[in-house]
Amino acid sequence: MRSKFDEQLSTLNRELITMGALCENAIAKSAKALAERDLALARSVPDLSVQIDEKERQIEGLCLKLLLQQQPVATDLRVISAALKMVTDMERIGDNSGDIAEIITVAELTAADETEDISAMARAVIKMVTDSLDAFVAQDVAAAQAVIAYDDVVDGYFSKVKKLLIQRVRSAETDAEQALDLLMIVKYLERIGDHAVNIAKWVVFSITGDREVTP
Amino acid sequence: MTKKIFHSLCLVAFTVFLASVVLIMVVLYGYFSRIEQTQLRMQTQLATQGVELGGMKYFDDMDIRDYRITWIDEDGSVLYDSDADNDTMENHLERAEVQQALSSGFGESQRYSSTLMERFLYAAQRLEDGTVLRLAIAQNTVLTMLLGVGQGFAAVIVIALIASVLLARRLSRRIVQPLNAVDLDRPLENEGYEEISPLLRRLDGQQSQLKAQQTELQRRQNELEAIIGGMSEGMILLDQTGRVLAINPAAMNLLGAEGSCTGKDLISLSRDLDIQHALNRALSGFREEKSVTIRDRQYLINANPIISEGKVSGAALLLLDITEKAEAERMRREFTANVSHELKTPLQTISGYAELIQNGIAKQEDVQPFAGKICSEAQRMMQLISDIISLSHLDEGMGDMHFEDTDLYSVSEAVVQDLQARADKAGVALSLTGGPAPISGIPQLVHSIVFNLCDNAIKYNCEGGHVTVDARGDGTGAVLTVSDDGIGIPAEQQERIFERFYRVDKSRSKASGGTGLGLSIVKHAALVLGAEISLESNLGKGTVITVRFS
Numbered sequence: 108m109r110s111k112f113d114e115q116l117s118t119l120n121r122e123l124i125t126m127g128a129l130c131e132n133a134i135a136k137s138a139k140a141l142a143e144r145d146l147a148l149a150r151s152v153p154d155l156s157v158q159i160d161e162k163e164r165q166i167e168g169l170c171l172k173l174l175l176q177q178q179p180v181a182t183d184l185r186v187i188s189a190a191l192k193m194v195t196d197m198e199r200i201g202d203n204s205g206d207i208a209e210i211i212t213v214a215e216l217t218a219a220d221e222t223e224d225i226s227a228m229a230r231a232v233i234k235m236v237t238d239s240l241d242a243f244v245a246q247d248v249a250a251a252q253a254v255i256a257y258d259d260v261v262d263g264y265f266s267k268v269k270k271l272l273i274q275r276v277r278s279a280e281t282d283a284e285q286a287l288d289l290l291m292i293v294k295y296l297e298r299i300g301d302h303a304v305n306i307a308k309w310v311v312f313s314i315t316g317d318r319e320v321t322p
Numbered sequence: 323m324t325k326k327i328f329h330s331l332c333l334v335a336f337t338v339f340l341a342s343v344v345l346i347m348v349v350l351y352g353y354f355s356r357i358e359q360t361q362l363r364m365q366t367q368l369a370t371q372g373v374e375l376g377g378m379k380y381f382d383d384m385d386i387r388d389y390r391i392t393w394i395d396e397d398g399s400v401l402y403d404s405d406a407d408n409d410t411m412e413n414h415l416e417r418a419e420v421q422q423a424l425s426s427g428f429g430e431s432q433r434y435s436s437t438l439m440e441r442f443l444y445a446a447q448r449l450e451d452g453t454v455l456r457l458a459i460a461q462n463t464v465l466t467m468l469l470g471v472g473q474g475f476a477a478v479i480v481i482a483l484i485a486s487v488l489l490a491r492r493l494s495r496r497i498v499q500p501l502n503a504v505d506l507d508r509p510l511e512n513e514g515y516e517e518i519s520p521l522l523r524r525l526d527g528q529q530s531q532l533k534a535q536q537t538e539l540q541r542r543q544n545e546l547e548a549i550i551g552g553m554s555e556g557m558i559l560l561d562q563t564g565r566v567l568a569i570n571p572a573a574m575n576l577l578g579a580e581g582s583c584t585g586k587d588l589i590s591l592s593r594d595l596d597i598q599h600a601l602n603r604a605l606s607g608f609r610e611e612k613s614v615t616i617r618d619r620q621y622l623i624n625a626n627p628i629i630s631e632g633k634v635s636g637a638a639l640l641l642l643d644i645t646e647k648a649e650a651e652r653m654r655r656e657f658t659a660n661v662s663h664e665l666k667t668p669l670q671t672i673s674g675y676a677e678l679i680q681n682g683i684a685k686q687e688d689v690q691p692f693a694g695k696i697c698s699e700a701q702r703m704m705q706l707i708s709d710i711i712s713l714s715h716l717d718e719g720m721g722d723m724h725f726e727d728t729d730l731y732s733v734s735e736a737v738v739q740d741l742q743a744r745a746d747k748a749g750v751a752l753s754l755t756g757g758p759a760p761i762s763g764i765p766q767l768v769h770s771i772v773f774n775l776c777d778n779a780i781k782y783n784c785e786g787g788h789v790t791v792d793a794r795g796d797g798t799g800a801v802l803t804v805s806d807d808g809i810g811i812p813a814e815q816q817e818r819i820f821e822r823f824y825r826v827d828k829s830r831s832k833a834s835g836g837t838g839l840g841l842s843i844v845k846h847a848a849l850v851l852g853a854e855i856s857l858e859s860n861l862g863k864g865t866v867i868t869v870r871f872s
Contacts, residue, residue: 124587128595
């Protein structure tokens with residue numbers, strides 16, 4: 108009985124990591140498409156979002172099945188409920204990546220000076236997502252807390268890019284529409300960072316049972 | 323063990339005990355019977371004498387406790403009985419002992435009472451007057467005797483039981499203790515009792531067999547580990563759920579994994595979706611080959627299912643680093659594309675002019691210059707093809723060319739003479755300095771190095787420029803220096819000029835008839851000869867190329 112449960116738990120773990128890998132892939136593709144203005148690459152991102160959605164439903168189903176059939180307690184219950192919450196955040200990361208890709212395909216973005224900062228911000232966000240998944244894989248509380256703390260860096264980039272864009276619009280150097288598109292992109296990036304923080308928090312919860320984290 | 327020994331001991335004790343009891347009973351019973359019978363006879367005689375002397379009066383004085391005395395008349399009626407009233411008693415004439423006594427004077431018999439618990443011995447004697455005196459004594463049967471000594475027997479049995487328990491414990495301990503104390507690692511060195519020595523010998527035999535097998539296994543394991551560990555390819559073995567069974571250091575390094583990886587899911591080592599896809603395909607029973615990029619390097623994943631008894635029991639992943647191969651492949655493709663392009667250009671010119679002449683569009687006076695163009699383009703093509711041929715010769719290795727003693731200075735001298743005319747035409751002063759420079763090399767290659775370097779120096783020069791060729795020996799080898807004060811090479815392009823078909827200024831080299839292969843040939847020839855090339859160039863000031871032959 109327990110061995111079957113263990114098998115199901117390890118399947119859940121594997122599926123979660125796979126979903127995380129899909130998310131990493133989606134955001135990495137969006138960021139690359141943004142940096143290189145690669146429209147074909149950007150168009151391939153929504154496909155990934157669909158895959159991520161499917162994975163989410165699959166994992167949700169697995170979690171509910173486990174809750175119903177095995178009636179887990181203590182650590183097992185924490186792991187499964189954390190998984191249920193984590194897939195939601197991962198799904199949002201996939202959606203936001205898809206949104207960024209959509210802006211790239213629809214809006215006519217020309218190379219602007221902010222791109223360097225946006226690329227750096229995208230790299231930071233990818234690092235957060237990767238690190239949060241690494242923390243989940245390694246079940247490492249310290250690494251998860253590092254991800255939570257790293258959110259400040261991404262927030263810093265966000266306000267920096269925002270200020271730059273405001274200046275540009277004021278001095279009429281950049282088309283206001285483009286500035287808004289870029290602002291949307293950095294906002295999505297910032298949201299992805301927040302979701303990575305949430306994932307990290309759920310990792311901490313599933314290990315320690317602690318929901319309030321003091322970084 | 324203790325229980326078994328106890329049972330055996332008990333069995334032995336009880337058997338011995340019962341046998342003794344039976345024996346003793348039989349012997350004792352016979353003995354006692356005889357004594358009683360003797361006593362009974364004596365008492366009967368005494369009583370007979372007493373009765374004959376004293377008559378009935380004897381009975382009154384007689385102290386009777388153990389015996390029952392009966393006086394029977396000739397006709398069998400009872401005259402006196404010590405235990406019962408004589409009037410009520412039946413006629414005793416038919417009794418065996420009485421009959422015997424009447425006929426022979428003395429009779430004996432024995433009978434069981436109705437309860438079987440008692441046996442009576444009878445003795446009868448005829449008196450002078452013809453009457454019979456009979457004495458009877460109750461004799462204990464075996465059963466009553468046994469009942470009498472029952473307590474004693476019970477005590478003996480209890481003692482036997484206790485002794486059996488103690489002995490059984492002690493014995494089993496003494497049997498088992500040496501067995502427990504056997505040193506299994508060195509069975510033959512034990513000092514047990516000799517009954518266990520066959521066991522010890524067998525243990526020793528198995529022990530050494532095990533050791534041999536273990537050594538053999540270890541050796542094979544080490545061999546396998548050495549092979550897999552030393553492989554530059556990454557190898558991972560997985561079970562059917564995708565957990566790692568074995569992974570070699572190369573694969574761990576490649577996936578960036580640390581610590582112990584066995585038992586973990588592959589996906590927790592690498593989240594690369596391509597690797598995961600290949601693994602899933604293999605676990606569904608299909609072979610899969612896939613090229614992936616991990617940290618800027620190209621790998622070829624070879625995923626094979628491991629099938630045992632018709633079912634997929636796992637998968638083997640082989641990761642090959644194909645970065646260099648892919649790069650070489652790319653270069654070859656580029657080269658082919660370049661060659662075709664370079665060959666096409668002069669051909670287009672040739673066919674263009676030839677078409678003009680063929681259709682009669684060209685004026686009569688133009689035919690000759692057109693033919694000149696066709697001729698020079700054809701020569702350029704020939705030059706290009708001979709360059710490609712010499713390059714591919716260099717690529718394939720020098721099959722039919724051999725190292726021989728040659729002199730760098732005399733080769734340079736010949737080249738300078740050959741090129742003098744071309745230099746004059748371009749308005750470039752070509753001079754040779756230096757002295758004897760004996761080297762060991764392949765003359766054709768040395769010649770093509772000097773020729774191509776000088777040719778380039780003249781081609782990429784300005785009118786009124788100078789080219790100086792210097793060849794001299796320096797004890798250990800020879801140095802060739804070709805310096806010019808021509809156009810020079812931009813610093814950022816200096817690295818690339820040895821690439822095939824690479825040209826700094828494309829338009830200029832077309833005009834000067836270059837193929838873009840000259841320096842590439844120089845580089846390859848130098849590689850074959852083991853010579854070193856160094857380049858020093860300033861844009862607009864000139865170039866110095868030094869080749870060191872050792």
